[in-house]
Amino acid sequence: MPAHARVQRRFGRMGVRRRLFVTTLGLLVLCAGALVSVVLWSFQRFYLASAATDLGARTHAIAQTAGDLLEQGDLVRLRVLVERYGAPEDIALRVIAPDGRLLATSQHEPAENAIVWPAVPGMADALAGRAVTGIAVGLSDNEDRIYHAVPIVRHERLLGAVRMSRSLAQLQAHLRATIVTVLVALAVILAVGAGLVAWFARGLGRPIQQMRDFAVALGRGELGTRLAIARPDELGELAAELNRMAERLAALEQERRTFLANASHELRTPVSNLHVTLQALDGGAGDDPELRTRFLRTAVDETTRLRTLIQDLLDLGHLEAGSTRLERVDASLRAVLERATRAIEGRALDRRVSLVLDLAEELTVHIDPERIAQALLCVLDNALKFSPCGGIIEVVARRYGARVEIVVRDQGPGIADADRPHVFEQFYTADPARRRGGSGLGLAIARRIVDAHGGTIHVDANPGRGAALVITLPLAAPFQG
Template sequence: MLAFAAVGLVATLVLSVALIQSMRNYYENEKKSELFRLANTLSINLSSSGFFDEAAYGDFLKHIKAVTDGRVMVADEAGTILYDTNDLETGKTYATREIIGGLGGKSSYIHVKERSVGQVVVPVNNADRTKVSGVIVLTSSYESVTSAIARMKNITYMTAVVLGFLILGLSYYFSGVFTKPFQELIQHMNRVTEGHIDEQFGVRGNYEVQEIATTFNHMVNRLAEQEENRQQFVANVSHELKTPLSSMKVLAESLLSQEGMPVELYREFLEDIRNEVDRENKIINDLLVLVTMDKKEQQLSFEEVDMNQLVESVLKRLKPLADQKSIQIVFESFRQVRCQGDETKLSLALTNVVENAIKYNNEDGEIRVTLDADHKNLYITVQDTGEGIPEESIDKVFQRFYRVDKTRSRDTGGTGLGLSIVQKTILMHKGTIKCESQLHEGTTFSIKLPLNQVTQG
């Protein structure tokens, strides 16, 4: 705000100087015009009255003294001063540049600033205006102009000083008005930096301040939401990793506490321990996949992928799992589809979706997979005939460790990370995935992927 005040003061000073110079030019031009009007009037009167005729000489002297308050000199065609109102130069001959120019028919003007006077020289023609008979030299003081300019300077400088103080005062006032909300915002930012992300910044001020405050509050809300998700994620990871360990500990303690147990019971307990180890290993592997995908420098290995072949290979690999529940898998392809993508990650994502549909489907159910494309995108749908997902849980199925039915998920060996991996993979390919479901009817996952990837160099 001080910069604005400085600009205002400089602008006021410049305007003041420009105004004074403008008034100086105005007064000097007016004085110059006045001198020329008077000199031309005298020249015309001299020509018409026959001043250079000695008979009219005396009468015109009285006329010149009456109409002028400056000094008037009249010279003949030889440059000899015939008349001087100050009676100082009469009879002398002058050959100055201005007088010579006047005798040549050219009017001239000079301003002698050191003496504060102005002088005009105009030619005087003879009665019939056929030749120049002499010149009039009219000199007048500029004291009135200098005094007027001095008064104008004083008024202008006083006005500039008043305006300067006014600008400083207004700048100080408005600096407080405009900067106070930003100072409060900075203080609030510092508190958020210190960890107080649950505080909201009061929206006050003009439109721009309100926009900044609203955006900042939205950012803080997002930070708070991410912090809550992080804490929840840490809690879920701890719980998921702890559960298999607890089960293994209970099984091991049972084996140690009982002597002479049948070999079959030992085998059953050890089989359970191995299953818990496999479950723990799967959770850790899925976590590592997610952590790798979360890295900003994570790169995809783009290549041309035959999506028809990829879908068929995934379904073929999962068919034994579907046969265990007598689930029929139907694949419907509308055209041959090729796209640019990371084949390994796309295969993993599709495997997770179809495997999910098998795990949470009913016995003797059906899974229908479709593949289609237009000129820009490909479309994959995976539809099952399972129990479906409650409406309030549909938006949460892609959250890490979220389970609609926690008990059933653990029975099926799910980690709660599969759909998170799927969503991350699709987003990395600049695609989208949506979930639609009806209770007791089934669930449909819809995937859209661009056929061509635009990579930035």
């Protein structure tokens, strides 16, 4: 395996805390190193520029005085001038004649006269009438020196050239001392920075690790686990959202278990009744025509009840999963209401219950007519279950702004305040003794259908006599010609 692949694989196995620490510390070292390099480079350039400026000013001043002395032919005073200004140990000062002869020098060494001065760096330019500054190796000490050479000109006549050089050993010593100081400061900064980065990575990595463990626990089905992370930042908000998600999952799991228990109970009853009936028929009850007829009717009733329950469960499952596709069209509300009331009219006549439809105006709604008719039928079926013999079921529809409100009101015993929040739950029955057939899923299915249309369904808090369920649906948008 290539080295870079091994490094990448090893880095990929790092935890979030270690990866954050390594990445942040690496960026800190990179930025600090770049900053130190820029500072040292700027310091060196500034020092060299300052030294060159000072050396140039001094060389030009000496060249003015040397020019006066050369015009007078006073070489003695010229040598005194050169020795005075070239006295410091790190300074070397020379005056060269136009023909390359050494006229005066601050360095009293025999080798001075043996040097070919026009070949010395800077002298050729100066003897050609140009001032020049540069860095070169010393003529006698083999160390780096900065030099400035200027021509001596009087009345457009070249009298010679002055070359002053200064050792860079002092600059290099200052630079080394500065580098050591900066590196020590950098080490201290990196040590403190590493501590801060470790603290930051630990503070940021711990909640992330806790969230990971929390997610793993949720995956194992431990829905009672909660995150104890309180931070005034995005991680705190994420932890709060994860806790809310866990609460919703726990509630959904409880609903699922309740649903399975209720569904099992509801399915068990007709299946048990059907099983007992068939056993009785198989045991000889079918020999009596009257018993056979009664048992067969019971079997048919239980089969019908079982089929209805299974269909309701399938409808509810499709609605909750969102797999039911709504075929929305602009439909006449009156036609949908009449269709739903006609579907229940036969059973209402059997119980001598009257159906009254009150629609003040023709309204067009943007709905799936099949599904809304199913929801209305569920609500009407519930009203019929609890309507007394000779009672009335009213269906009233009114426009309110861009929505229509449909009220289904019966004259039954009504709904207690404690039961109103639960009437749209699956299999909920306030009083099991009052259940009068059905699967207990009708209102739950109605709510899912209405919700899918962007409407609402609720229990009227002040229905007067009986109970009233209120459905609101959006009206169709008016045609823009």
